[in-house]
Amino acid sequence: MTLMRVLAISGSLRESSSNTSLLRALVTLAPADTTVHFSAPLDSLPFFNSDVEEARLPQSVQAWRQDVGLADAIVISSPEYAHGVSGVLKNALDWLVGGVEINGKPVSVLNARPQASVAHGALVETLRVMGARVVDQTAVPLTGRKLDHSGIAADPELAALLQAVLSTLRQSTEDAAGGPA
Numbered sequence: 001m002t003l004m005r006v007l008a009i010s011g012s013l014r015e016s017s018s019n020t021s022l023l024r025a026l027v028t029l030a031p032a033d034t035t036v037h038f039s040a041p042l043d044s045l046p047f048f049n050s051d052v053e054e055a056r057l058p059q060s061v062q063a064w065r066q067d068v069g070l071a072d073a074i075v076i077s078s079p080e081y082a083h084g085v086s087g088v089l090k091n092a093l094d095w096l097v098g099g100v101e102i103n104g105k106p107v108s109v110l111n112a113r114p115q116a117s118v119a120h121g122a123l124v125e126t127l128r129v130m131g132a133r134v135v136d137q138t139a140v141p142l143t144g145r146k147l148d149h150s151g152i153a154a155d156p157e158l159a160a161l162l163q164a165v166l167s168t169l170r171q172s173t174e175d176a177a178g179g180p181a
């Protein structure tokens, strides 16, 4: 049984973000062979600029790429803003395009607001064109429920959905490695 390191990425900067709460519930629900951790908040990254990328990669971008590179799998949950992916998330993904860290990496894309489908579709397309393996897309019906991370983890239906997300990621990392370790 090898440890699976999952990187959780929230597209919302809000303190009481539903997307971040969903990801924090994953930390609670992770089985013993899985760790779920967050990178630094995405607003610690500068705006993407390929001149800066070519001159010298900022320290925060190096750390971000390293976090992605060290992960065995990734889970993303992001709000939709005016039918688009949140600016901070798209900016963070743009900083990965010039690297190799996300290539072939299994990614699960959660949608905490299933009626918001335009940004979700765009995010999946962006991830695919960047070379990530989107192995799972899960709609989590959180709208109007005002649950924090412990409330989400304690809800049997939501907990089962999130456990299935981790299990799918585990399966895809094992498949990529040629079988269970």
Ligand SMILES: Cc1cc2nc3c(=O)[nH]c(=O)nc-3n(C[C@H](O)[C@H](O)[C@H](O)COP(=O)(O)O)c2cc1C
Binding pocket: 012, 013, 014, 016, 017, 018, 019, 020, 078, 079, 080, 081, 082, 083, 084, 113, 115, 116
């Ligand atoms: C500027 C702005 C634009 C939004 N645009 C949309 C939208 O196009 N579609 C939608 O379903 N929700 C939209 N919403 C609602 C957010 O997606 C929703 O509040 C979401 O739960 C916020 O996520 P968070 O709790 O993780 O911060 C918008 C909210 C804001 C503040």
